[in-house]
Structures are given as C-alpha cells and as structure tokens.
Amino acid sequence: MSLSLLMDSSSSTLLLRPSMEPRDENGVLFDSSNLQKQAKIPAEFIWPCGDLVHTQEELNEPLIDLEGFIKGDEEATAHAVELVRTACSNHGFFQVTNHGVDANLIHAAYQEIDAVFKLPLNKKRSFQRKPGGFSGYSVAHADRFSSKLPWKETFSFGYQGTNSDPAVVHYFRSTLGEEFERTGWVYQNYCEKMRELSLVIFELLAISLGVDRFHYGKFFEDGNSIMRCNYYPPCNNSCLTLGTGPHCDPTSLTILHQDQVGGLEVFINNKWQAVRPRQDALVINIGDTFMALCNGRYKSCLHRAVVNRERERRSLVYFVCPKEDKVVRPPQDLVCREGPRQYPDFTWSDLLEFTQNHYRADVATLQSFFRWLNPTSNF
C-alpha cells in the first residue's frame, strides 16, 4: 500500500507533507465509490479494537421543545433551562425541536450536498481542502493522516454571520462553479438559520449558568463558524472502521442534523450510547471552547460516528466558533461565584491552528493544546 500519508499513529502529531496525495495500492487517488466495492478495506482505515466496541444502547438525552422559550413563555423557559443545565452538567448533549429551522431547508441542504458528493473525483479534487485550511473537500482526511482514516468524505466552509454580502454563495460559485449558485443560496440560508438558533441556545445556556443572558450571544456575534457536510458511504467491513473517530469537538457549540440512518454515538457512563435520529430535531453539543468559556461547568463529551454495511449516511454539522483573535475566558461573575479558573486564556485562532496543523482532535485536545501553547504552565 503506497498511501503517501501523514500521521504518526503512535501520537496525535501531524506530519504534514502537503505535496503528497492520497493514493491506493494502484497509485489511484482514493475514490470512495471504488472503496465501497472492495471486499476488504485498506489497512489505513482499520481502527484499534478498543475504539470499535459496538453498542445497542440508546442515549436518554433530553428532547427540548424550544417553542415556549422562543415565545417568551416563563414556565416553558424555566423547564428548558432546567433540562439544559442537567444535560450539560452531565454530558453536554441534548436535542431540540421547534427550533425554527424549516424542514424544507434541511431537506434542500441534503439534496444539494448530495450533488456535490456525487461529482467525479477529479472535480471534487479541484476544491480539495488546502494544507492547513479547513474549507473544501476531503476524502478520508487522507491528505492529513496515514492511519485510523475516517470512512467519510467531507465538505466544509466558513460562515461569518450577517453581513449584506452573501459570502457562502460566492464561495460555492467560485470554488464549484456557477452551476452551484443555488446550492450556495441554500447553505447561505442554512447557516443564517444556524446562527439564529445558536443565539437562542446561548441565551438558554447563559440563563442556566446564572450569567447575563446575552453574555455568550454578544461574545459570538462576530464569530467565524464552520459548516461541515459529512457523507459516510456504506462499508463492507463496517465493524473495523469508523466514520468519525472518538473526539470532543474543539469548537464551542455544535448544531447537528443527522439523517434517518443513525450512527452518532456518545460516550457516557463508560459506554457508547447511540443518539436516536429524529427528523424534526437538531442535536446540540457543548465543545471544548464553550467548556472553557463556562469554566468547566458544562461538559464537552466524547462522541463518534459509526458506519454500516448497507446504507450511506449523511450529517450536516454547524460548529459555532468565536472570532479568531477573541480571548476565550469565562465571565468574571461565574469565576467569582464558582472559581478558581480551570483553564488559561487562549484564542480560537490558536486552537484552530493546533487542530488543523499539529494535532488530530480527540478526547484530549484541550489538555494537549495547553501544553503545546505553554509547555511550562501547569494548567
């Protein structure tokens, strides 16, 4: 196997060799449609046994109806706040319904991105992720890692929030071609809805933490978030590989929609538990950066995505991130009440740089990041 890649499997250190490209044993660039046809998957996709433990259990995360809170109903707000507080103190995962994102928009987002993943490999390679960047197409992250490759294709791009300039539309037009203008508009609208929803969730989080209800909304208002579309092909050896390996999101807040196939699992109480797919719900989880912003009160929890033999799976993931150079630190009143500080100050730009160039996000991203940032500090 002459995969020309890139990750030292003994540690999580990336060995980036940007000029090299992912190839199979015939020297052909990785093409997931070919991989699907093979009886045996290449060794680079095989994960250690410990990561492959199968589960039948379902997570009993709360399903929070946002309608009453959005309308300003006091009783509904108190109920939603309580559910958020309990879920986030324990594991950081919950689902929301009546979230204000139109089901037709979610449907359109899947349809439009299917067309992107179905493009010929050569075309997809023309908008492949550039070394060190996060936007663009990636197949198995094979340009970044040499082992434990994820069984997925991804397409990611940034979203900077409300300005009159539809930057997502420009991104699609300029990277994929004019014929993808409509796809660009669907994702422009999708991201705008995600941004609006993130403000609702930040308000709930703030109330539940007893800080000014607009504190986090203000912190993230000029943020640069990341939209990622995941396509997980069926896999003949699905019990040997993973679609997305075990990790905590290094980002702040994740808003995820998974299709009806299912595959998202969370590690809670020492076991993997499946998050049941619900067409009408969005999965919300706390990321490492928000955990730092609330001084560790709320948890960023280990999760993964499994694949299966029969069915392709898709998920749409919106990662809320602050503006790059903003200092990530918890509000003073929270620290005064519940101190001491659990984490040092940092910027999202440093953590993003760490995860894109030096470290493959996993369960220990934050601790490893602090050591990298300041080797002498004992945080």
Ligand SMILES: C=C1C[C@]23C[C@H]1CC[C@H]2[C@]1(C)CCC[C@@](C)(C(=O)O)[C@H]1[C@@H]3C(=O)O
């Ligand atoms: C900042 C990010 C890095 C990853 C994309 C976003 C948020 C989640 C991270 C990721 C999904 C965690 C698992 C490993 C990873 C490499 C992946 O499988 O995609 C991570 C993303 C990445 O570095 O591209």
Ligand SMILES: O=C(O)CCC(=O)C(=O)O
């Ligand atoms: O596809 C999924 O369900 C999970 C993906 C995920 O955890 C991620 O992209 O960070």
Ligand SMILES: [Fe+2]
């Ligand atoms: Fe994740």
